Amino acid sequence: MTELSTIYKLSLVTFICFIKACSSSSSCPVLECWFVQEKTGRGGGLTGATSQEKSLLHIRTDAHSHTAKSQQAPSDINPDRVYSITDPAATLCHLSLNPPRGSVEKPQCEINPFSPQPSDLKWVAPLTDSGLSPIYLEADWFSTSLQGLNKQVAISTIMRAPTATKEHNVILSVTSNTVSVQSRLGEPVLLDCGFWVDSSSPLSGSGFAVEWRYQFRGDGRLVLAYDGKTDRLADAKEKGATLDFEGLHEKGNASLILQEAEVRHSGMYICSVYLPHIVAQVTLELEVVEPPSVSIYPSPLPLAVQGQTLTAQCEASGFAPLSLELSWEFQGIDGKSRPLGSGSVTGHRQAWDGTYSQSSQLELDTTKLDLGRGGEVICVAVHLGGKRQASVTLNVIGFSTPSIEDSMGMVGVALVLYGLIKFVSWTFTSSGSDVAGQQEKLVKDQKLRGFKMVMF
Numbered sequence: 306m307t308e309l310s311t312i313y314k315l316s317l318v319t320f321i322c323f324i325k326a327c328s329s330s331s332s333c334p335v336l337e338c339w340f341v342q343e344k345t346g347r348g349g350g351l352t353g354a355t356s357q358e359k360s361l362l363h364i365r366t367d368a369h370s371h372t373a374k375s376q377q378a379p380s381d382i383n384p385d386r387v388y389s390i391t392d393p394a395a396t397l398c399h400l401s402l403n404p405p406r407g408s409v410e411k412p413q414c415e416i417n418p419f420s421p422q423p424s425d426l427k428w429v430a431p432l433t434d435s436g437l438s439p440i441y442l443e444a445d446w447f448s449t450s451l452q453g454l455n456k457q458v459a460i461s462t463i464m465r466a467p468t469a470t471k472e473h474n475v476i477l478s479v480t481s482n483t484v485s486v487q488s489r490l491g492e493p494v495l496l497d498c499g500f501w502v503d504s505s506s507p508l509s510g511s512g513f514a515v516e517w518r519y520q521f522r523g524d525g526r527l528v529l530a531y532d533g534k535t536d537r538l539a540d541a542k543e544k545g546a547t548l549d550f551e552g553l554h555e556k557g558n559a560s561l562i563l564q565e566a567e568v569r570h571s572g573m574y575i576c577s578v579y580l581p582h583i584v585a586q587v588t589l590e591l592e593v594v595e596p597p598s599v600s601i602y603p604s605p606l607p608l609a610v611q612g613q614t615l616t617a618q619c620e621a622s623g624f625a626p627l628s629l630e631l632s633w634e635f636q637g638i639d640g641k642s643r644p645l646g647s648g649s650v651t652g653h654r655q656a657w658d659g660t661y662s663q664s665s666q667l668e669l670d671t672t673k674l675d676l677g678r679g680g681e682v683i684c685v686a687v688h689l690g691g692k693r694q695a696s697v698t699l700n701v702i703g704f705s706t707p708s709i710e711d712s713m714g715m716v717g718v719a720l721v722l723y724g725l726i727k728f729v730s731w732t733f734t735s736s737g738s739d740v741a742g743q744q745e746k747l748v749k750d751q752k753l754r755g756f757k758m759v760m761f
């Protein structure tokens with residue numbers, strides 16, 4: 306009986322070890338990271354230059370579990386830059402931060418020294434009302450920012466280690482699962498951002514603030530700011546932008562909701578989460594992509610006569626972003642398509658809603674382009690949002706002005722007729738002058754008729 310219980314205990318221990326191994330060391334990565342800090346100059350001041358060193362972060366979810374420390378740190382990494390990080394929320398154990406061994410692509414990771422300080426921002430200041438800095442802040446603080454493979458996730462954390470221990474704990478992490486978002490015009494957009502706070506930290510429980518900023522080519526604006534301590538939104542809120550306040554307070558869901566995507570919404574968004582004295586932020590990109598509507602004028606095309614040149618205009622409108630390729634094609638009655646070039650493309654115009662339009666004019670020379678009896682004239686617009694096209698039917702009718710062969714034939718007929726008349730008149734003139742007078746009249750009539758025939 307005792308033997309059985311020993312076996313039972315042993316297997317239970319093995320099982321627990323196995324579970325632990327799975328949950329901590331195997332799914333949480335050892336991250337290669339750049340340790341970046343500002344260089345201090347000779348006088349002790351900052352020179353503005355930065356230094357960059359390779360570092361290694363061993364991640365675990367539980368301070369008591371052992372990380373795979375036995376793994377030898379690569380020789381090019383300074384042992385002082387090898388850190389142990391405890392991340393109870395397992396944010397840093399995201400799959401996209403743990404690529405298969407030997408994979409060429411690596412997640413991006415940077416770690417920097419961080420100094421906690423109160424913020425003057427109106428929506429953050431209430432968090433540090435008392436003006437006191439807890440002793441808790443006197444420690445080694447670091448911030449990390451990471452991006453997973455294929456932009457699957459962006460994570461930023463603030464970590465604290467009791468001075469000179471190198472045993473860091475994640476205190477605040479901010480995560481986005483929508484690093485790069487595309488949206489059609491007019492659709493609702495969700496820019497994901499969530500945060501986690503270590504509830505055992507003295508910084509938790511005294512409120513938080515969330516700020517969303519927009520940044521595009523040096524142009525920045527505040528989209529929304531929320532003071533979670535006093536439950537107040539900043540006045541400078543953008544129209545149609547909101548948060549899920551319930552989700553924010555209950556689950557740290559700080560996602561920004563834009564009710565209707567507009568062209569001017571395209572750009573970078575920074576989600577910042579503030580706790581008293583500390584802040585972490587992630588950056589997301591939104592691109593509003595709308596393919597063009599394409600039409601051809603005039604439609605239908607007028608009937609073309611062989612040899613004539615028609616002008617067709619293709620108008621692509623309502624698209625964003627700006628880049629567009631316009632081209633023309635011709636599909637004959639036999640069903641075969643061939644390119645007709647890009648025509649003469651005009652500059653773009655921008656509409657009130659920020660979308661662009663552009664047009665191309667095509668000269669359809671029915672003889673030079675060898676269009677036969679006609680077919681479909683197609684305008685193709687290639688855009689990031691997809692390929693769009695429009696077509697019109699071209700009908701080319703035969704001749705109205707006579708061809709060279711026809712003219713030659715008519716001249717021939719006239720000559721023969723003229724000869725015939727000459728002959729007849731000569732015969733009659735020689736037979737009698739009286740009759741000749743009448744005959745002459747007849748010949749004149751015939752000549753006239755002959756002319757008429759030529760005319761036809």
Ligand SMILES: *[C@@H]1O[C@H](CO)[C@@H](O)[C@H](O)[C@H]1NC(C)=O
Pocket residue numbers: 495499549552556558559560562
């Ligand atoms: C966050 O809130 C938004 C809006 O309510 C919701 O669509 C999204 O699924 C939430 N995200 C999480 C992780 O709960």
